[in-house]
Amino acid sequence: MPTPAGYARIPVPWIGAGSLSSFYETDILNDYKSFDGWEMLYNAFSSEASSIVNNPFFVLYNKYRGTMRIYLYITTPFVATSSYIQNGISVISAKETSILNFLGQPVLDAVAKDQKSYVQLQPAPIDGSMPLATNRWYMMEYELAYDQNLSSIPYNEIRFNWFLNYYSVSKIYLDGKMEGKLNAILGQGAVDHSNKMGNILQSDELKSIGTGILAGIGLNSLERNKISDAKDGQSNNKLGLKNGIFNALYNGVSSALKGSTSGLPGLIVGFVSGIVGGSSNKGINPPVNYQLMTTISLSGTSTNSGAFPSMPISFWLPGTENVINATGYVPLYNKILGVVNFKGKPEIKSHEQYYEYQGVDPEYGDYINEVHRIVFDTSKDYSPYLEFNPEVKAIADIHITNQEIVLYYNKEVLCRSLKTSYNNEKYTYWEEGVYTNHWNTDWANFNKYAGDVCVRFSIKIQPKNGAPVSHIIKTFKLKENRTSEELESMPNYLKPNYNDYNLEKDYHLILKPKK
Structure with missing residues (x-):
């Protein structure tokens, strides 16, 4: 020195x-x-x-x-x-x-x-x-x-x-x-x-x-x-x-x-x-x-x-x-x-659903799955809310390589994304389920979701001088606007998801409305 x-x-x-x-x-x-x-x-x-x-x-x-x-x-x-x-x-x-x-x-x-x-x-x-x-x-x-x-x-x-x-x-x-x-x-x-x-x-x-x-x-x-x-x-x-x-x-x-x-x-x-x-x-x-x-x-x-x-x-x-x-x-x-920041707390729409379906397990017989699910709207692009330093933009190319909605709860990311054959759309959801032997769940006693709905970005910084790429991962909270409903049966767009896991073959899944 x-x-x-x-x-x-x-x-x-x-x-x-x-x-x-x-x-x-x-x-x-x-x-x-x-x-x-x-x-x-x-x-x-x-x-x-x-x-x-x-x-x-x-x-x-x-x-x-x-x-x-x-x-x-x-x-x-x-x-x-x-x-x-x-x-x-x-x-x-x-x-x-x-x-x-x-x-x-x-x-x-x-x-x-x-x-x-x-x-x-x-x-x-x-x-x-x-x-x-x-x-x-x-x-x-x-x-x-x-x-x-x-x-x-x-x-x-x-x-x-x-x-x-x-x-x-x-x-x-x-x-x-x-x-x-x-x-x-x-x-x-x-x-x-x-x-x-x-x-x-x-x-x-x-x-x-x-x-x-x-x-x-x-x-x-x-x-x-x-x-x-x-x-x-x-x-x-x-x-x-x-x-x-x-x-x-x-x-x-x-x-x-x-x-x-x-x-x-x-x-x-x-x-x-x-x-x-x-x-x-x-x-x-x-x-x-x-x-x-x-x-x-x-x-x-x-x-x-x-x-x-x-x-x-x-x-x-x-x-x-x-x-x-x-x-x-x-x-x-x-x-x-x-390098970057985020402005405001934009809104995200979500839809909360409660439903039950009956299945038959080859070993244990009939069962009922009670499901509490929250589906988040992933159609909105939140990248315009990102603010990039113009000094960095002048010396590097900036690309958003990934943007996804996540539910951050109890220090864990709980949401996951899935592809379905229903309108070929992508859904991000949070879910909890309980197996039981009776119908008519008291939904008020179901565990209540409490977490932050967030958008998580992966940002690629490519220096113009040929230096190696840096990847910045950042997560920002959103303002949730939620509606709720209790369904008579499993939503149609979720059925292909269960078929993907071959549950109908392995567990003889029978989808029935509530009695």
Whole structure:
């Protein structure tokens, strides 16, 4: 790194003493080329200064992916023991901006109040070393949303604020399951600066934080947390995820990195937000990051907590009004950040149906299936609600490779799409069914659907300079307009679906009206 004459040279972050190899593997360590879209955003290193800057940092920004990475090198001697590192980023301003809305929100409500802060807890180093040390590099990554309004905000009325703390935490619960240690990033956003995760970590007694995100950077964040020899009934991962969700996530990401990105959203059940690809490094997995919802609870007491030296760090936002006239940490890349955003909360029509049908099982005899189904209208195109950064459109071709309606419920994507022979139309639906031996269900006692109807996009960013493609997956909430009816029999357009599964042959399915 650039260092004043007479001072020991500081090694680069990706190799040498104090490198980031304790935290990340080669898919992330080698991902910094300008050809792939990385720009120097801020830089505190200099070979012309009279003395070395304490705890210098620099910030890279990828203009094709909308991700910002902050690299910090600790030079101040300090002695502390801790199990985890906490970092956070916030916007200091009375103005509203959506630039942090992608952080901690895999499913985004575009009409909700904008986030002002985001805090995350990092996993321990992957090589078994302790997380705190002097003369060591640290790197944190943040995905930013495009906000066209930034250009009208005076530069001195808004700024980024970033900090790095350390904590010891004895127990971590994810979705009610205790994990021996944290193996992925835990994060939570807030509409103000009183972030719940940050406040609880600063208290003496740790407790429930509520809903947050489980995130990872790089395929190896999944690979090293896979339990290959798990037996039936045992967890197959160290992330606290349900087995089915982890399998779908792992297989989907692996398939995507091998080139099958067109099947990415369908393959990954709970994958609603992430970025795949974009690196030109040969023989190394392309970079990937992902976010999934989880319920976070910490237990025990917070001990040996404190702030890293020289914290916090603040800097002006690129693309704001007259920022070129600012002093201090002025952005070297002075364009509005982010790739995409979503405007408003458009309506989607849905139709709720209750019906029953009778069948005959060869082994168990007559049965009745009671079905509660919600069919969603998929005819509307929601892509006009996407807002793309014109700076990205000027340097890359943008294609929406997939758009689908999903029902996001209890941190899972429940809807699925199907083809039928009824008017050759495509339906997306949610369904629950109960097998019983009587007619006339009391529908009021049926489990009530409660979830967010969303549109999920897969967006292909093809750089015009020939750099590798990046795929951005984003999910946005819609406003549901629902009608309901109770039917006398199964809807006609669903019958071919059952025939596809050969139920008439295997189970002698008899469709009858209610008695």
